[in-house]
Amino acid sequence: MDGFTNRQVIRITGVTERQLTYWRKTGLLCPTAHTAGGHAxxxxxxxxxxxxxxxxxxxxxxxxxxxxxxxxxxxxxxTIDQPLSEVSLVATGDVVLVFHRGVAFEAITGQEWVLPIAELQRDVVRDRAANPIPVQEELFPAWPVANGEGGGRTGNRAVS
Amino acid sequence: MDGFTNRQVIRITGVTERQLTYWRKTGLLCPTAHTAGGHAxxxxxxxxxxxxxxxxxxxxxxxxxxxxxxxxxxxxxxTIDQPLSEVSLVATGDVVLVFHRGVAFEAITGQEWVLPIAELQRDVVRDRAANPIPVQEELFPAWPVANGEGGGRTGNRAVS
DNA sequence: AACAGACAAAAACAAGAATAATTGTCGTGT
DNA sequence: ACACGACAATTATTCTTGTTTTTGTCTGTT
Structure with missing residues (x-):
């Protein structure tokens, strides 16, 4: 239960003594215990x-x-007690990302964000369903229904 | 297959026509093909x-x-051809992280970063070995417990 | 060895002005 | 429908400047 002394911490973690004292003084990271004499x-x-x-x-x-x-x-x-030690962090300069229970979010704003690429396929299918065969628009009433391509319009007939 | 027309792309992806044309014009994202008439x-x-x-x-x-x-x-x-479509991205405003083959790195600097907590244990052991203990404590402190409190909360602590 | 205090150098930040990039909207032509 | 062009409105970026925070170094005490 003794814990690590100042000097040990310096050797192990690589932080300087100055940082250790400053961080303690400003409350960023305080030792959880002290000796009778008040040493960290x-x-x-x-x-x-x-x-x-x-x-x-x-x-x-x-x-x-x-x-x-x-x-x-x-x-x-x-529920987190010591943030810096209880979550997974990914940091790159400006931003600190937190990984917690499989999701990633930005540490400060809490904005959650992941990119589900797969979902796109659904959007395509959905569009197909919503726009079966463009018979819309009175401008080009002559659009082929099945395939025939009779419209004459230069090749813009897409599709799939 | 001809590929998707301008209008289809707009419906499916949700980008505006303006963006589509601007991005094409500035080279951010160009259609891979064109019709004979030069349409995307x-x-x-x-x-x-x-x-x-x-x-x-x-x-x-x-x-x-x-x-x-x-x-x-x-x-x-x-080896990447179309960056935006071939990797997993996590973005939060300022920064874009890339996940590729299991590692995460920042997209712009390429700086790779993950926090391997396990490695710390090694450092502790290494320090123990390099600096034999005279007459002191022993036994490895247990793994972090969610609680730990125990009242000792050093109510710290005078500042100056 | 650990702590506190004081001073100065270095680094980070905030706020604002000037600049450039992006987008909306219009009108034109094919 | 698609493309092009031009103008204005919006949005980002860069580059200031002044301020605060963080760190290094020193001196002294327990």
Whole structure:
């Protein structure tokens, strides 16, 4: 139950002492325990968070953005205790994405977004159904129904 | 098969005619074929790309960013023919992430990034080995528990 | 070794103006 | 129906400038 000392954390995670103290002072990442004398003792859980923070920084995420991310994560996922250690993150400079239960969403806005390419095929079929054979428009009443291509119009007869 | 006409594409993908023409004119997305008269004929492949573009726009990605994304994708994945239709994308406003063969990377910089939490455990063990403990604690701290609380919440903590 | 404080350099941010890109709408011609 | 062109309206981007945050380095205390 002792936890990791300041120096150990520095060696393991690669963050500087300055960062450690600053982050503690500003509340970004506080050690979960202290010695009787008031010295910090970081848990393994803390280590994960610190390593995550280090990685985010290396990936170009600023500390300010990290703070926002944490705030929003707590808001969006209230069950989360230590955001930086309990979810999967993918970060690239400006944005931090969170992967949670199979969906991805942006950490700050919470906007969820995935691209389901497959769905397109449905749209095509749906269009076929909704526009069976264009007999519309009084302009070109002579459009062929089955195939015949009698319209004379240069090749615009598409299709499939 | 002739391919899809302008109007069909509009109905199916939801992009406007203006966008279609502008994108064709500026080279963002060109139809793969044309009629004898010079009219556009979009392939199914094109449809996918167009739908992807539409989705990216709906997700807040600007056209300019899309251009950059395409340029970089072609650079990073030379085998790719039509970037917007051949990879999985996750976008959130500023950034477009690409998923290809199981790895995620940012579309423009190509910076690859995932957070391998497991690796941290290694670092801890390595540190233990490199810095033998004089007389101290031992036994590995347990894996993160959802709770952990235990009241100790160091109510921290004076600032200065 | 761990902590606190103070100073300055570096990095990140916010707000706004100038610039460029994108889109809507009109009208034309085939 | 499709394409082209031109104009204005909207939307992004870039580039400022001033401000805040973060970090490095130092000194001193427990």
């Amino acid at each position: 003792r970081y848990s393994f859980h803390d280590l994960i968070a610190l390593k995550a923070a280090k990685r985010l920084i290396d990936a170009g995420v600023s500390v300010q953005r990290m703070r926002k991310v944490i705030v929003s994560l707590v808001r969006f996922l209230p | 004929r979009y392939s199914f492949h094109d449809l996918i790309a167009l739908k992807a573009a539409k989705r990216l726009i709906d997700a807040g990605v600007s056209v300019q960013r899309m251009r950059k994304v395409i340029v970089s994708l072609v650079r990073f994945l030379p």
